[in-house]
Amino acid sequence: MKKTPIELNVNGQTRTVLVEPRELLIHTLREQLELTGPHVGCETSHCGACTVEIDGRSVKSCTLFAVQAAGAEITTVEGLASPDALHVLQTSFREHHGLQCGYCTPGMITRAHRLLQENPNPTEEDVRFGLAGNLCRCTGYQNIVKSVLAAAEELNTQKEAAQA
Ligand code: FES
Ligand code: FES
Known part of the structure; x- marks a missing residue:
């Protein structure tokens, strides 16, 4: 063709x-x-x-x-990452064990990135709803949600520090 x-x-x-x-x-x-x-x-x-x-x-x-x-x-x-540092979401997934095999992870992180752009202060329910279109066969989602919530907190801390 x-x-x-x-x-x-x-x-x-x-x-x-x-x-x-x-x-x-x-x-x-x-x-x-x-x-x-x-x-x-x-x-x-x-x-x-x-x-x-x-x-x-x-x-x-x-x-x-x-x-x-x-x-x-x-x-x-x-x-998402800058040339010299991982994105906060990437670091958070690593720190909070938000992945096992990693197959879903790039999609999860990319989706979570958009979610946090639209809602910088999500509740656990917001995160679960926001990631509902991304499936993970390994983690049971608990640590994925924890990773996204922790990343949201860290991004807000960084934003506040930049504005101070
Ligand atoms: S490969 Fe695109 S949604 Fe599964
Ligand atoms: S970490 Fe294996 S599918 Fe999500």
Whole structure:
């Protein structure tokens, strides 16, 4: 099938890729751009392992074609950390044992990032509801929720310190 050149803005960089109209965004990210943080789980929009941010919204990247993301701002888990430090959510998942096998983790963290952007002071219920579209086979979710709540607290502390 004929391939079309499109521009994807990923993690602050504009990248040109050649895609077939049927190519899913998750495959373009992983196979062409070598961003293997987003994982392929179900490919049917159930598990959330492929979650990325597109124009400030959480999107399961197996649910849209790469051509549909042309021109949008895409952030994958690789784009959350700064060059010299992990994102607070990443550190928090490590400290609070928010992962076991890690397969769901990039999607969980990317989704949690958006959740905290929209609600910087979530309750436990808010976190559980906000992560309801991301499945984990290992952890029982308890430590994932704990990690997100701890990250929210740390981010708020950092914000207050920056404003002082
Ligand atoms: S791989 Fe996209 S939701 Fe499961
Ligand atoms: S840590 Fe294994 S699926 Fe979540």
